[in-house]
Amino acid sequence: MFFKRFRRQQPTTDAEFVAAYKATGNLELLGALYERHMELVYAVCFKYLRDEEESKDAVMQLFEQLITDLRRHEVQHFRSWLHSVARNYCLMQLRSRRVYSEESLSASSDDPDSEAASAPRQLVADDDNELDLEHDLNCMSGCLNALPPEQKRCIELFYLKQKSYADVADETGFDLKQVKSYLQNGRRNLKICMEKHHD
Template sequence: MPGTDSTDEELVDVYRHHGDLQALATLYNRYMDLVFGVCLKYLEDRETSKDAVMNIFEELVVKLKKHEVDNFRSWVYTVAKNHCLMYLRSNKQLKTVELPESLVQSAENPHLNGKLQQEEHFRLLEKCLQALAIDQQQAVRMFYLDEKSYKEISDSTGMDWNRVRSLIQNGRRNLKNCMDKNS
């Protein structure tokens, strides 16, 4: 019985010749993060991507028996990408929703207020952001606006990783409280 120290090729062979789902699970487990990353890239939704990861495993149960696979990593990447593209192309994702008349633009109900409300929301967000302590403000801006990781923030500011995490969490909570209080 193959173990976690078996090569990809060995696990593929065991699955193809013996139908050993444990071998396939061990193999897939090695690349699950890769598959999730591909799904997240294409589907842009964490929950949908998690579901896709499970669906792709079910596809592999059938497909791996039918295909000669020399490089499992690149093959599973392609399977994941194709799965996501097919998912996006399917009409199952297109849903029609009836909108209330109050939300539909007409001569009596122009949608100029929406843009004004959004601008007001951004002004309030900036005001609340400036109200944060300087180190919280810096960490929140770097994380959310500059899209830096905790490690990147830690490296560029010289702050401990846990301090950065704490600043971002507390800053986010303080921002939310300020926004709720002022809206």
């Protein structure tokens, strides 16, 4: 009866699409839902990545990520949740890019004219309300690397890759109590480190 109801009546609201997709796993439903918000996702990606093709690729990658993530998470407000997922995905891409650039810069320090040596070291905010976020991104890499490895791994998986507690436990081999402890201590240590950068 539950499945027949979804086949008989096409969802109209975001919440109905989410419920129908989680119940059936029908990718057409997810595609229709995602299409409603694709301009938002692209705008978020372009805001951070600053490249049309890279942003288009990110939109496609995020759709593939949603196939599993949406069935795993309890989502009350899809649009705001999707905005957060897209933002975190881009921050993860930028963080990886920054780490690579910094490593390349260090390796190319003897050649000041090299492309790596001229790589941008700062990310400029677009507007005032993103200023804190961008500043946090600038110091996040160093603070994450300063964490104990277990805390760093759990923080990256849970916050930056939007994994659940169970997923983090599966990927790391830690039990749930350890995961929650590493996340709690990691958050505290990360906050202390980043507050020092704000001072």
